[in-house]
Amino acid sequence: MDELHDKHQRLIAAARDGSPALTVVAHPCDETSLRGAMEAAAAHLIEPVLVGPEARIRAIAAEHGIDLAGRQFVDAPHSHAAAAQAVALIRAGKGELLMKGSLHTDELMKEVTDATTGLRTERRISHVFIMDVPGHPETLFITDAAINIFPDLDSKRDIVQNAIDLWAGIGLGTPKVAILSAVETVTTKIPSTIEAAALCKMAERGQITGGLLDGPLAFDNAIDPEAARIKGIGGPVAGHGQILVVPDLEAGNMLAKNLIFLSRADAAGIVLGARVPIILTSRADSVRTRMASCAVAAIYANALRRKAGV
Known part of the structure; x- marks a missing residue:
């Protein structure tokens, strides 16, 4: 354990005790965002649904040795379409978490906050x-x-x-x-x-x-x-x-x-x-920080799932 950052490590460990949260990942079209989602999946924190240009995502994975075996895709031609499709999936009840990929934060949040088709509460x-x-x-x-x-x-x-x-x-x-x-x-x-x-x-x-x-x-x-x-x-x-x-x-x-x-x-x-928690990471985030973001969101999603079941 990294003793300097043991609090985040404890959150990551705690998240592994719950069920992986079904997570819609919007436009994971660079190595950092795709690897972050896959490492969180490998740690049993999330179950990712990858939304974006499938051929491009698979090419990035092949280039950087990222295993996508068995992962679910929703094809979308570009980042704007990926953001809109990701939000639509959440509205349809097909995800417990929304995760930002390599698109700009403003692009994703514009879809999230849309008064008609977004995820406002x-x-x-x-x-x-x-x-x-x-x-x-x-x-x-x-x-x-x-x-x-x-x-x-x-x-x-x-x-x-x-x-x-x-x-x-x-x-x-x-x-x-x-x-x-x-x-x-x-x-x-x-x-x-x-x-x-x-x-x-x-x-x-x-x-x-x-x-x-x-x-x-x-x-x-x-x-x-x-x-x-x-x-x-x-x-x-x-x-x-x-x-x-x-x-x-x-x-x-x-x-x-x-x-x-x-x-x-x-x-x-x-x-x-919003209707679901949103994992908002930065390109400058370390692997541990990305994992901690996913862990917090996953623990919270499990808590919301239990609360909804009461």
């Missing part, structure tokens, strides 16, 4: 980074750093609820949710502090359920107990934040990339709030 769609930070004792969620640029209060409510549901759904218990800002006091000069306080009140009134919320909290007193103690901030969340809710995409993107490039964190990624 009553929830706002949002992204969660599942961070394995070396030296930090717990898994960290950062949300939303990839989908919602400047979310309003109603959108933030959904962003928080999506992350809580994922945390609980993959078996991590009741999360401590830190609503981040630049300071830990409420001030009209920084609107995100007001929204943080409002989100905490919404949780008190049952508009957000399943997690312990506190905010506004600055990053230091959200994750470091000593920083919280020095500032005189009590409660179960301060210093022990597990889900970090950022004010906007810019802040979240910078936070996530700081952890990735300065702290050697692994950042798995998943999109929530």
Whole structure:
């Protein structure tokens, strides 16, 4: 086991205990995305359905020694058609997960968010980074750093609820949710502090359920107990934040990339709030990160399957 990233390794091991999730893979037309899907399949995390130009996918597999024996194909001539066909398969109930291949994120998400043919629900769609930070004792969620640029209060409510549901759904218990800002006091000069306080009140009134919320909290007193103690901030969340809710995409993107490039964190990624979870990987992701993304999605898909069967 990679001791620096043992939290993701534990998630991958846990996912192998469940049934592989039927996963529609949109346009896996480069070595990285195709190999990532096949390695996740070989690890019994997913059961892939490969959507895209079949001849091209088979040629890539042959060139790079990737075994496609027994895999299911849905032929589509190009990336746009593959995205549309992948979403249509999910709408038809022929997949539990959607996975991005080598097409652009915007191309896939345009089909996902289409008001008529997409995968929208009553929830706002949002992204969660599942961070394995070396030296930090717990898994960290950062949300939303990839989908919602400047979310309003109603959108933030959904962003928080999506992350809580994922945390609980993959078996991590009741999360401590830190609503981040630049300071830990409420001030009209920084609107995100007001929204943080409002989100905490919404949780008190049952508009957000399943997690312990506190905010506004600055990053230091959200994750470091000593920083919280020095500032005189009590409660179960301060210093022990597990889900970090950022004010906007810019802040979240910078936070996530700081952890990735300065702290050697692994950042798995998943999109929530659609009809099914969406595995949203990057071409720069390591094999372990891709596997962790698939593992989180597979565990969550199994949890949703059990819940639907109740």
